Amino acid sequence: MIVELPGTSATAINKKLDELREQSGAVTxxxxxxxxxxPGSDLVLEESIEAAIAAGHEHPSxxxxxxxxxxxxxxxxxxxxxxxxxxxxxxxxxxxxLSGPLAGHNxxxxxxxxxxxxxxxxWWPDIAPAMPAQDPLGQLALRRITDATNGADxxxxxxxxxxxxxxxxxxxxxxxxxxxxxxxxxxxxxxxxEPITSALVSGLKTEPALDVLAGWLASRxxxxxxxxxxxxxxxxxxxxxxxxxxxxxxxxxxxxxxTAKPDALVPLQRRDTPECLAEDLxxxxxxxxxxxxxxxxxxxxxx
Amino acid sequence: MSPARGxxxxxxxxxxxxxxxxxxLPRIAGPCAVVIFGVTGDLARKKVVPAIYDLANRxxxxxxxxxxxFARREWTDEDFAxxxxxxxxxxxxxxxxxAIWDRLAEGCRFVQGTFDDDTAFGQLAETLEKLDAExxxxxxxxxYLAIPPKNFPAVLEQLHKADLAHPQEDHWNxxxxxxxxxxxxxxxxxxNQLVNTVFPEESVFRIDHxxxxxxxxxxxxxxxxxxxxxxxxxxxxxxxxxxxxxxxIGLGGRGGYYDGIGAARDVIQNHLMQLLALTAMEExxxxxxxxxxxxxxxxxxxxxLAQPLDETSSRGQYTAGWQxxxxxxxxxxxxxxxxxxxxxxxxxxxxxxDTRRWAGVPFYLRTGKRLGRxxxxxxxxxxxxxxxxxxxxxxxxxxxxxxxxRVQPDEGIxxxxxxxxxxxxxxxxxxxxxxxxxxxxxxxSPEAYERLILDVLLGEPSLFPVNAEVEFSWEILDxxxxxxxxxxxxxxxxxxxxxxxxxxxMLRRTGREWRRP
Numbered sequence: 001m002i003v004e005l006p007g008t009s010a011t012a013i014n015k016k017l018d019e020l021r022e023q024s025g026a027v028t029x030x031x032x033x034x035x036x037x038x039p040g041s042d043l044v045l046e047e048s049i050e051a052a053i054a055a056g057h058e059h060p061s062x063x064x065x066x067x068x069x070x071x072x073x074x075x076x077x078x079x080x081x082x083x084x085x086x087x088x089x090x091x092x093x094x095x096x097x098l099s100g101p102l103a104g105h106n107x108x109x110x111x112x113x114x115x116x117x118x119x120x121x122x123w124w125p126d127i128a129p130a131m132p133a134q135d136p137l138g139q140l141a142l143r144r145i146t147d148a149t150n151g152a153d154x155x156x157x158x159x160x161x162x163x164x165x166x167x168x169x170x171x172x173x174x175x176x177x178x179x180x181x182x183x184x185x186x187x188x189x190x191x192x193x194e195p196i197t198s199a200l201v202s203g204l205k206t207e208p209a210l211d212v213l214a215g216w217l218a219s220r221x222x223x224x225x226x227x228x229x230x231x232x233x234x235x236x237x238x239x240x241x242x243x244x245x246x247x248x249x250x251x252x253x254x255x256x257x258x259t260a261k262p263d264a265l266v267p268l269q270r271r272d273t274p275e276c277l278a279e280d281l282x283x284x285x286x287x288x289x290x291x292x293x294x295x296x297x298x299x300x301x302x303x
Numbered sequence: 304m305s306p307a308r309g310x311x312x313x314x315x316x317x318x319x320x321x322x323x324x325x326x327x328l329p330r331i332a333g334p335c336a337v338v339i340f341g342v343t344g345d346l347a348r349k350k351v352v353p354a355i356y357d358l359a360n361r362x363x364x365x366x367x368x369x370x371x372x373f374a375r376r377e378w379t380d381e382d383f384a385x386x387x388x389x390x391x392x393x394x395x396x397x398x399x400x401x402a403i404w405d406r407l408a409e410g411c412r413f414v415q416g417t418f419d420d421d422t423a424f425g426q427l428a429e430t431l432e433k434l435d436a437e438x439x440x441x442x443x444x445x446x447y448l449a450i451p452p453k454n455f456p457a458v459l460e461q462l463h464k465a466d467l468a469h470p471q472e473d474h475w476n477x478x479x480x481x482x483x484x485x486x487x488x489x490x491x492x493x494x495n496q497l498v499n500t501v502f503p504e505e506s507v508f509r510i511d512h513x514x515x516x517x518x519x520x521x522x523x524x525x526x527x528x529x530x531x532x533x534x535x536x537x538x539x540x541x542x543x544x545x546x547x548x549x550x551x552i553g554l555g556g557r558g559g560y561y562d563g564i565g566a567a568r569d570v571i572q573n574h575l576m577q578l579l580a581l582t583a584m585e586e587x588x589x590x591x592x593x594x595x596x597x598x599x600x601x602x603x604x605x606x607x608l609a610q611p612l613d614e615t616s617s618r619g620q621y622t623a624g625w626q627x628x629x630x631x632x633x634x635x636x637x638x639x640x641x642x643x644x645x646x647x648x649x650x651x652x653x654x655x656x657d658t659r660r661w662a663g664v665p666f667y668l669r670t671g672k673r674l675g676r677x678x679x680x681x682x683x684x685x686x687x688x689x690x691x692x693x694x695x696x697x698x699x700x701x702x703x704x705x706x707x708x709r710v711q712p713d714e715g716i717x718x719x720x721x722x723x724x725x726x727x728x729x730x731x732x733x734x735x736x737x738x739x740x741x742x743x744x745x746x747x748s749p750e751a752y753e754r755l756i757l758d759v760l761l762g763e764p765s766l767f768p769v770n771a772e773v774e775f776s777w778e779i780l781d782x783x784x785x786x787x788x789x790x791x792x793x794x795x796x797x798x799x800x801x802x803x804x805x806x807x808x809m810l811r812r813t814g815r816e817w818r819r820p
C-alpha cells in the first residue's frame with residue numbers, strides 16, 4: 001500500500017504509520033534496525049528502495065529515504081510517501097522530500113522516525129559526504145555505508161574513503177568482493193604453505209571493488225601488488241605455484257587455476273547491491289580489515 | 304625460505320589472508336570429496352544430499368568438490384546425478400539455481416556394489432584417486448555412513464582394507480556416523496572401539512542433528528552472553544526443569560528399526576541428554592571445542608537417575624485413537640510390530656544433577672510418538688515467590704514463572720510471568736513474553752545438517768558428541784532400561800494425548816505438573 005502525504009509534518013506521518021501498521025498487521029517490535037537512505041538524485045531512488053527491501057528480508061528494518069525536493073522553494077515544505085505491507089516487503093518505507101529552507105536539515109526531520117533503542121544505519125547510494133561520520137545524518141548512525149561504484153570517479157572515491165574514515169564506515173565496493181576474497185583465502189589455505197610473493201589484480205578501470213581488493217592484498221602480503229586494466233582476474237604468486245581466479249567480464253562462472261593442478265569452475269556472479277547491502281548490515285561493529293585495505297591502496301602499483 | 308624451515312612451519316603455518324577480525328569472510332571448506340554410503344536411503348535423500356546442495360548454493364563448498372554415491376543400484380554417474388537432482392529439487396531449503404547445480408553435477412560419481420564386495424571398494428578407491436587428479440579434491444575424504452549400524456563393521460573393515468581410512472600428511476579422512484550409537488553402554492563401547500580401530504577419535508564425527516539447530520546453539524548465547532539469566536540459573540530459583548520432545552507421527556513402517564529399541568534409546572540417550580548437558584553445564588572457559596566437551600562431560604558425569612525408578616519413571620505405548628481429526632491405529636497394529644511388542648513409544652525419566660548449582664532440582668525428560676503435537680522445548684520452571692503480599696483470591700490464577708526455550712517448531716523463547724489483569728480489582732494472571740526467531744531474524748536459519756556437514760568438512764568438532772559423552776549417557780540411562788525390561792509392560796495411552804496416566808502421576812507425587820507444550 002502506498003500513501004502520499006504532500007505538505008505534511010512528522011507528527012502526521014507518524015500517526016499515519018501507526019494506522020498503517022494496525023491495518024497491515026506488521027509489528028515494530030520485530031525490526032532490528034532503522035536504515036536511513038540518502039540518495040543524491042531520483043536516478044537511484046527506486047533501485048535503492050528495492051535493495052533495502054530485499055536486504056530487509058534478512059534484516060527487518062524501517063527504511064527512511066530522505067532527499068532534497070525543491071531546494072530553491074521559498075517555503076519550507078515536507079512531502080512524504082509511505083509504503084507498507086506488500087509494497088515494502090517485511091518492513092515499512094518512509095520517503096521524505098525536503099524543500100526550501102528545510103532542505104538542509106535532513107537529520108532533524110529523520111529523528112522522530114528512528115525506532116527506539118535499535119541501531120541506525122545511514123546509506124548514501126551514490127554521492128557520499130567526504131566525512132560520513134561528520135555529516136548530520138552520519139552522526140545519527142552507528143554504521144555508515146557508502147558506494148564508490150556509483151561515485152562520479154570511482155577510483156578517486158574509494159581512495160578518498162581513507163581520509164574520511166571513522167570506525168563504523170564501510171563501502172559496498174568492499175562487500176562486492178567478499179566472495180572473491182573467501183575463495184582466494186581458502187585456496188591459500190592449501191599446501192604448499194609458502195608466503196605470497198606478489199599479486200596482480202586486473203579488471204575494469206571503473207570497478208573500485210578491485211582497487212580495494214588490491215589494497216587488501218597489499219595490506220596482507222609482503223611483496224608488490226599490481227593493479228592493471230584488462231581481463232578480470234586475480235593472481236597470487238607463491239614460490240612454487242601461482243593461484244589464479246579469473247572470470248569473463250560479464251560471466252557468472254569463474255575458473256580457479258593453480259600450477260600443476262586441474263582447473264576448477266566456481267559460480268561467481270558479480271554481487272548486486274541488495275546482496276552487498278545485506279552483508280553490510282550483518283555486522284555493525286567497526287571493520288578493521290576494511291580500514292587496512294583502504295590504507296593498502298596507497299601501496300598498490302598502478303600499471 | 305629453505306625447505307627444512309618450510310616443513311617445520313607447516314603445522315603452524317599462518318595464512319596471511321586470514322584474520323580473525325575479518326568477520327565477513329565465510330569459511331569455505333577445503334578441496335574434498337564426500338562419499339555417502341546408503342545414498343538411496345531416506346536420510347541421504349531427504350537430509351544429507353539437499354544439505355550439500357544448500358551449502359553449495361551458499362558458496363561454502365570448495366570449487367574442488369566431489370560427491371560420490373555408493374549403493375547396490377546399477378546406476379551410471381549420470382543416473383546418480385539425476386537422482387541427486389531430484390532430491391535437491393524436492394528437499395533443498397534454498398532455491399534451485401542451475402549454475403550452482405551444474406558445478407555440483409560435474410563432481411557426481413557413483414560406485415555400484417555391496418558392503419562385502421572387495422572389488423567395489425577397490426573401485427571406490429580408484430574413483431577417489433581419479434577425482435583427486437581430475438577435480439583436485441586433494442585426497443581429502445569424508446565418509447558418510449547413512450546406513451543401519453549393523454552394516455558399520457563391514458564398511459569400516461572395507462575402508463580399512465582399501466587403505467581409505469588412514470589420515471595422511473596434508474590430507475584427511477573422516478567418518479560421519481548417525482545415531483543410534485549402540486543400544487546400551489556395552490554395545491556403545493563396542494561400537495566406539497570398532498570405529499576407533501579404523502578411524503582415530505578426532506576423525507570421527509557423530510551426528511546428533513539437534514546440536515546443529517540454531518536454537519540449541521542459542522542456549523549457550525542465552526546463558527553465557529547475558530547478565531540477565533545467569534543469576535537465576537540455579538537451584539535457588541529454579542524449581543525443576545522439563546525437557547520434552549514430542550512427535551505426532553506414529554511408527555508405521557519403522558518396525559524394523561524401532562521394535563526392541565524404544566523411545567528412551569531412540570531419543571533420550573542422545574537428543575535429550577545433549578539438551579540437558581547444555582542446559583545444566585557450567586560456563587566453559589572458552590568456546591574451544593575441547594573446553595565445551597569438558598563441561599558437557601563434567602555435568603553428564605554428575606547426572607544420575609532419581610530413585611525409586613517405579614515412582615520416578617514412566618513408559619507408555621500408544622493405542623488406537625483420534626489424532627488431529629484422523630483415526631490412527633495403535634502400535635501393536637502398526638505394520639512391522641509384533642502383536643505383543645513391549646517396545647515403549649513414550650518414556651519419561653527423572654534425573655538428578657549432583658552439583659552445587661543443581662542439587663535438589665529434578666530434571667524431567669520425556670519423549671513420545673503420537674503425542675498431542677510435534678514440539679521440542681526446554682522449560683525452566685521457577686519457584687513461587689516466597690511471600691505474596693496479595694490475598695489468596697488475587698493470585699488464584701498465578702502459576703509458576705517459567706522460561707521456555709522452544710527448540711522446534713516456532714523457534715524462540717517464552718518467558719511466563721504474572722501480570723495484573725486490567726480492572727479495578729487487584730488480580731494477577733499468567734502472561735507470556737515472546738521472542739521468536741522468525742520475527743527477529745526473517746532470514747531462515749540454515750538446516751542443522753548444513754551446519755554439521757560443513758563442520759565435518761572444516762574439521763570443526765564442537766557440535767559433535769565424543770565417545771565419553773555417548774558412554775556417560777548410556778551409563779545414566781542403562782539402569783532404567785534394565786528396570787523396565789524386568790518389570791511389567793508399558794502403560795497404554797491413547798494416540799493424540801500427552802502420554803500415559805503414569806507419567807502424570809510421576810510428577811504429581813512431588814506436587815508438580817507437566818507443562819502442556
